Amino acid sequence: MRRLDRDFFEPEDEYESDLLPKKRSRTTRERMNTLLMVAGMLVALALVAGLFLLLSRGGGGPKIPNVVGKTYREAREKMESAGFDIEIDSNQDYSNVNDLDKKKVEEQDPKGGTTAEKGELVTVRLKGLVEIPEASEEEATAGQPGNSAANGEAAQQDQSAADEQTQPVTTTAGGRSVCVDPGHSGPGATSVIDPATGLDVADNSGASGEIQAMWDLGQKLKAKLEQAGYTVRLTKDSANANANLRTRADIGNTCSIVVRLHYDPNLHALLFPGEGQYKQHGDKAVYVDPTVARGSAELANALFPFLKTVGVTRKMNDMGGTSNNTGPAFVGSVLSKVPVVLIENDPSMARNNPSGQDRVASAIVSGIDDYFENH
Ligand SMILES: [Zn+2]
Structure with a gap:
């Protein structure tokens, strides 16, 4: 206890001592400081953890390529080399289309830039195909x-x-x-x-x-x-x-x-x-x-x-x-x-x-x- 008391009055603190009531207030201030320091460390830790999570989510998994505007052939090659599967929207009739590879992609789902697991199936809609009436x-x-x-x-x-x-x-x-x-x-x-x-x-x-x-x-x-x-x-x-x-x-x-x-x-x-x-x-x-x-x-x-x-x-x-x-x-x-x-x-x-x-x-x-x- 004595030792502690002595530590409180180290020379660098001396100039404050005449502005404030002495011993008791120093103890309170010390506790406050410790508390603030712990709180600060926790906040910093949380920030670092948050940043880490954000980075790992954004940059960790592969991203689905954007193929809108590309031909179906280009889109298929891009998807496959990026590790994704591609299919044509099953509402579109492509059974009788013989230049399917040249048709342009007008929509894709999920969108380009989305992070996904490898093997994710990407559905595309091609320009100029006829809709199939669905059988309910x-x-x-x-x-x-x-x-x-x-x-x-x-x-x-x-x-x-x-x-x-x-x-x-x-x-x-x-x-x-x-x-x-x-x-x-x-x-x-x-x-x-x-x-x-x-x-x-x-x-x-x-x-x-x-x-x-x-x-x-x-x-x-x-x-x-x-x-x-x-x-x-x-x-x-x-x-x-x-x-x-x-x-x-x-x-x-x-x-x-x-x-x-x-x-x-x-x-x-x-x-x-x-x-x-x-x-x-x-x-x-x-x-x-x-x-x-x-x-x-x-x-x-x-x-x-x-x-x-x-x-x-x-x-x-x-x-x-x-x-x-x-x-x-x-x-x-x-x-x-x-x-x-x-x-x-x-x-x-x-x-x-x-x-x-x-x-x-x-x-x-x-x-x-x-x-x-x-x-
Ligand atoms: Zn067959």
Whole structure:
């Protein structure tokens, strides 16, 4: 205590001592000083911590490049080299656009400069693409006036759709049987005209790696369906067999339902033919059978909740279903006499990913189980 007292009166403090009452006030001042010093240190610490947080958030993660105004090709390259995925807004129809790479990006989400995790999916909208009318639950069962207005036969189609509205969906041929149609064919003629309809039924295209991946997925799906008690038929007998869309549809029409397997780098969707949709080649047009449209909508409704868990993001009517004979894969759905869906899978699930394929196959089986609970 004495020592302390002495310390209080060190020479440098001496000149203040006559302005203030002595000993007691010095102790209070000392306490105040200590308190202020501690408080100051805490504030400084908080500031440093805050600054650190701010810096690490702003500069730590990779930033999404700004690609607005760039061509789709440039945008894709930029995103991919920065470690992000890119997709075209699924509300835009790009199925029949052949110079997609040259289209300019008009919007992106998330915006350029945003910090994100690697692998983040960036959605872009391209200039000059047509919007796809979305199939809501009601439209799925009530037809699509927007689409059917495209053709003079539309009114007639709508009328027959209304007439058959009360009739039950018929799933004939073979009871609970499922035809699995693994996407695309091995090499063959680039054009094959179906004598019965006049449509071009050639199908030897597909995305890179799609034929083999869909064949593998088809094998898994077949095994799981058979295990669940279904009769299963594949629409071709090897990955690279050449089987045109007429041949596949004819096989598909021997089953209760058809599940068509595809993948697409951008569109991860469950597609089903809608009432009023058609495919046309020259002056020959084939409309979706209204009964098939309704059954397909029901099949899609049963499948979608399960497919959502394996990367399929939306349920919609066939793209290109009101167009000329482009987007050829959809010709297969137009030719169907039984409920049919076409799944555009996410390649990250369905390509070079056996466990992903297992999950997709299991999801499809669950959806089919649900469908057959009511059919
Ligand atoms: Zn495909």
